[in-house]
Amino acid sequence: MRKNETTAEGAGQLxxxxxxxxxxAAGMVAAIAARRSAKGPSQPCSxxxxxxxxxxxxxxxxxxGxxxxxxxxxxxxxLLEEGFLRRNEARFLRHALYSFSNSDLLELLRLRGVEIEERADGKVFPVSGDAATVVRAFEELLRESRVEAHYSCRVRxxxxxxxxxxxxxAEDVFTADHLILATGxxxxxxxxxxxDGLAIARSFGHTITKPSAALAPLFTIKPPPASLSGLALRGVSLVATAGGKSAERRGDLLFTHRGFSGPAALSLSRDVAELMGVARNCALFADLFAQHSSAELEAELLKQARKSGTQMVRKFLQSCPITPPNGSFGAAPHGTIPTALVTFIMRHAGLENDLTWSGLAREKRQSLLLALKRxxxxxxxxxxxxxxxxxxxxxxxSEVNPKTLCSRVVPNLxxxxxxxxxxxxxxxxxxxxxxxxxxxxxxxxxKSG
Ligand SMILES: Cc1cc2nc3c(=O)[nH]c(=O)nc-3n(C[C@H](O)[C@H](O)[C@H](O)COP(=O)(O)OP(=O)(O)OC[C@H]3O[C@@H](n4cnc5c(N)ncnc54)[C@H](O)[C@@H]3O)c2cc1C
Structure with missing residues (x-):
């Protein structure tokens, strides 16, 4: 960095x-990548x-965590298919994810001594189980890349x-030929x-899509009963409906003292926030047997009724796996419907607690089906x-070139x-x-000289 003391601003200009x-994550890698791509000593790059x-x-x-x-x-x-559900966003990120892939990232970390492990669900973590090891690796890479880092330094x-x-x-005026905005x-x-970065981008004439919630918990008007707080449902389908529109996500769902969290709720939250922008009243439902149509589920219930007419419906539900893959009803390695929830399901369906299969007449069966599917x-x-x-x-x-991530509005931004x-x-x-x-x-x- 050149320090020029004779600027019009009076303060030192860097x-x-x-x-x-x-x-x-983005800013540190941008600085490291810039150093690796900078031309040789003939054209110094600070x-x-x-x-x-x-x-x-x-x-x-x-x-x-x-x-x-x-x-x-x-x-x-x-990664694009699984991680970015909106096609235009996946398309935009395509070039970047191919240019610097997960393998490139892991190689960079391994070279800095960060060992990595892959979990059965595809998530990748440092073996240390400590995020600080990842940050330390990037701090070292920044130093090695001769990046002049100023901390506790907020851009106004x-x-x-x-x-x-x-x-x-607050203290300095910096100048630059190229600016990378990575303010998250x-x-x-x-x-x-x-x-802050959004305000800066707007001041340069960029269009800002209004920020909205994503991967956030869902708070309900009436929180779930305290007895259900902390309870998890495995592999259910969470459905949100508002103003005639709906959105749905399959995954685990967690009851909290304020509403819902867990992968299904977090994943659906962006859609829910949007639905609420259209119609204030957004209702949530869980489909506990998302892999079965109502007709298939009814057939299973009838089979159960024929097999063990004296069994209490409640007992069956307590031991029944949630969302069993089709064809393996009653034998899947999924979680069961938690006992605490069964009571609410029975009540919602208007069924007596001690009802047996033989007492589950057509009308009651339909109520139970509805309670389980919605x-x-x-x-x-x-x-x-x-x-x-x-x-x-x-x-x-649309105002950023996906191949270079350069603004289409302001050169070198x-x-x-x-x-x-x-x-x-x-x-x-x-x-x-x-x-x-x-x-x-x-x-x-x-590269842009
Ligand atoms: C609780 C939590 C858990 C998460 N877990 C995961 C996970 O396990 N896996 C995953 O993939 N993602 C996870 N994420 C998301 C992920 O962390 C972010 O998407 C990612 O860090 C975004 O990187 P970024 O560099 O764009 O922004 P950020 O990491 O947010 O960095 C932006 C930086 O800009 C700085 N800044 C802002 N304004 C100014 C200014 N005016 N002047 C100077 N500096 C400024 C900020 O201080 C900040 O350090 C998680 C997020 C949270 C909040």
Whole structure:
């Protein structure tokens, strides 16, 4: 970095070829990639990173419950398919995920001594079980890459003066030829993500898709009964309906004291937040037998009634696996319907607690079927934006070139990570997207001369 004391601003002005704002997953990788792509000594490239926190990687540190689900198993095509359900977002990320894949990321970490393990569900974690090992690896890479990192340094504003970006913090004025905005989304604002980068992008004329909740818990108007709090349903289908529209997600569902969490609720939360924007009343239902149509489930119930007419329906439900794969009803390695919930199912279906199969006449059977296929979970009160693992919305993808991550509005301005208008599923997809887009932004900022 050159220090030029004689600037019009009066304060010391620090100039770099590339300046990165934000020291999260995307910003750190962008700075490292920029160094690796910079031309030789004939064209010196100075790289500066400004991070408002005292240390980088605040979200990496808390990711995966502090264990850091750093990426997901699979080819880039598989990651795009499984991790990014909206086709336009997957299309946008395609080039980045192929340019810097999960294998590239893991190789980078392994070379810094971070051993990695893959879990049966495809999630990838450091063997240490400690997210700090991942952050330390990136801190070392930043040092090795001669990146001038300034911590506890919050950017207040950015202006364009001629060909230069002029970046103002509380204490300094920085200038740069190329600017990479990597300030993240807006959830978990206590980690530093308060949307500063979005305001900067907007001031440059970029369209910002309004941030909304994603991978967030669902709070209901009437919280679930206290006796159900903490209870988990395995592999159910969670359905949200509002204003004649609906959305659905299959997965595990957790009852909480304020509503619902767990993979199915988190994954559905972005759709729920959108549905609530259309119609305030968004109702939630659980389909406990998502792999069976109502007719198939009814056939199973009739079979059970013929087999053991004296058995109490309640007893059967207590031992009945949730969502058994078709054809293996009663013998799947899934969780059962928790006893506490069975009482609510029976009550909701209007059935007596001691009802036996022989007493389950057609009308009662229909009520039970409905309760099992469409068990009401209440109406959503809120999908708290700040409590989401990520936020949806951000810099409009149509204004950013996916091959370079350079702005189509302002030359030499680049974006990477969660500031962009995409949102991935849980499973390591969001960190991978941040690393991959960071890489592409860094490489192209360095290449663009
Ligand atoms: C609780 C939690 C758990 C998660 N778990 C996982 C997981 O296991 N796997 C996974 O893939 N994803 C997970 N995520 C999501 C993942 O952490 C993020 O998607 C990812 O970190 C985004 O990276 P980023 O670099 O774009 O943004 P961030 O990591 O948010 O980094 C942005 C940085 O910019 C800085 N900044 C902002 N404004 C300024 C400014 N004005 N000046 C200077 N610096 C600024 C911020 O301080 C921040 O450090 C989790 C998120 C949370 C909140």
């Amino acid at each position: 100039h770099s070829t590339i300046l990165v704002i934000g020291g999260g 790289i500066t990173l400004l991070e408002r926190n005292a240390r980088p990687g605040a979200k990496i540190r808390i990711s995966g 502090g264990k850091c689900n750093v990426t997901h198993r699979g080819t880039p095509a598989e 504003s950015v202006e364009r003066k001629g060909e230069l970006f002029v970046v103002t913090t 989304g807006v959830s978990y604002s206590k980690t530093g993500t308060t949307g 068990f009401p979970l209440g109406s959503v009160r809120d999908v708290p934006l700040d409590q989401g693992e990520i936020s949806a919305g951000g810099v409009s993808l 680049f974006f990477c990570g969660e500031i962009l208008d995409y949102a991935g599923e849980i499973g390591g997809f969001n960190l991978q997207a941040a690393f991959s887009t960071g890489w592409v932004a860094g490489v192209n900022a360095a």
